[in-house]
Amino acid sequence: MSQRVARALPALTRSHRKMADYVLHHPFKVATMAIDELAATLGVSVATANRFARALGFDGYPQFRAALVMGFESALAPVEKLRSRVGSPASAADVFADSFASIQRNIDQTQKSLDAQACEQAVAAILKAKRIGIIGFGASTWLGGLLQRGLDPLCGNVQLLATIEGSSAAARVISRMQPTDLLIAIGFPRYAADTVFLAQRACEAGVPVLALTDRVTSPLARLATVSLYAYTDSNYFSNCEASALALAEALCSAVAHRTQGSISAATQLAETLLPWIYGSPDGLRSLPGGATAASRKKKAPRKRAAGDKG
Structure with missing residues (x-):
């Protein structure tokens, strides 16, 4: 785009030069704009914006914007999907129904595409490992946290490496990891x-x-010893987190099924959590104020006797 602007610059009008300068300094932002948005931002007419695109050698603004998008495809994909959905009238209930249907399709496709051998290899790798590190940044940090929560009672040493310290902390841990x-x-x-x-x-x-991850062409798949894939298509966001979470939960379930002592571990965990479970005999929060009846009785102040100066 910069080369096209440079070639056309001598013949550009003042308005077109203003547009060219904005495009060169904000290419990603312009790539997200419809023609009327760009025109309004720069205070020019839609016709001027179209003539600018033709001055750069394009047939019109759509072709200019398509060329600008090249290189930003993955980053802009959710924006384009959202633009197309928002442009269609729908009630809140319609959007709910469409979202649930999309989630169900993703989970169905994920289930159908499961590779039995890869599932066995994934479970075996987890059970064999002396320690397990989990990384994932952005939205995947939350998925990693839920995966760590599911595996922690079943495995000896499971650590979520994506923390508030950032990727440098994860790098330090990975540098000490062994085969x-x-x-x-x-x-x-x-x-x-x-x-x-x-x-x-x-x-x-x-x-x-x-x-x-999501597919064999993922940059993670080429690095992995074994990969598990989830379909994550979404009309409103970059990914459907529900199907990715379903894959992580299924993995934890398979590990639990294969782990010796998983029942005793689950029993011990349940016993440990009793004081924090509302309504249980030992529940700390069974009564308002967060105290059990027994503890409240112990803490009840004694009545002051006559003449007591206490």
Whole structure:
């Protein structure tokens, strides 16, 4: 685009030069704009915006914008999908129904595409690992946290590496990982560069990598020892998190089924949580104020006797 602007610059009008300067300084922003939005932003007419596109050698604004989008495809895909959906009238109930239908399709496609051998390899890798590190940035951080929560009672050492310290903290942990460990890398479009980079470092160090991602062309799939795939198409967001979460939960379920002592671990966890479960005999929050009847009785002040100066 900069080359086209440079070639056309001598013949551009003052308004077109203003547009050219804005495009060169804000290419991503312009790539998200319809022609009327760009015209309003720069205070020119829609016709002027169209003539600007033709002055750069395009047939019109749609072709100019399509060329500008090239290179930003993955980043702009959710924006384009949202633009098309918002432009169609729909009630809130319609959007709810469409969202649920989309989630169901994604989960159905994820289930149908499961590779039995990959499932076995993923479970075996988790059970074999001395310690497990989980990385995923952006929305995948939440998925990683839920995966860590599911695996923690079943495995000896499971650590979520995507913390408030950022990717540098994860890099320090990965640098100490061994081939006897396992790195679980979670990434969906738009793939976080930090996740791919750290998975690459682990791969180079001989650390097995289990990828939870969306397709065989994912940058994580080429680094992984084994990959599990979830369909994550969404009309409103970059990904459907529900199907990715379903895949993570299914993985935890398979590990629980295969883990020796999973029942005793679940029993011990339930017993540990009793004081924090509302309505249980030991529930700390069974009564208003967060205290059990017994503890409140103990803390009840004694009545002051006559002449008591206490």
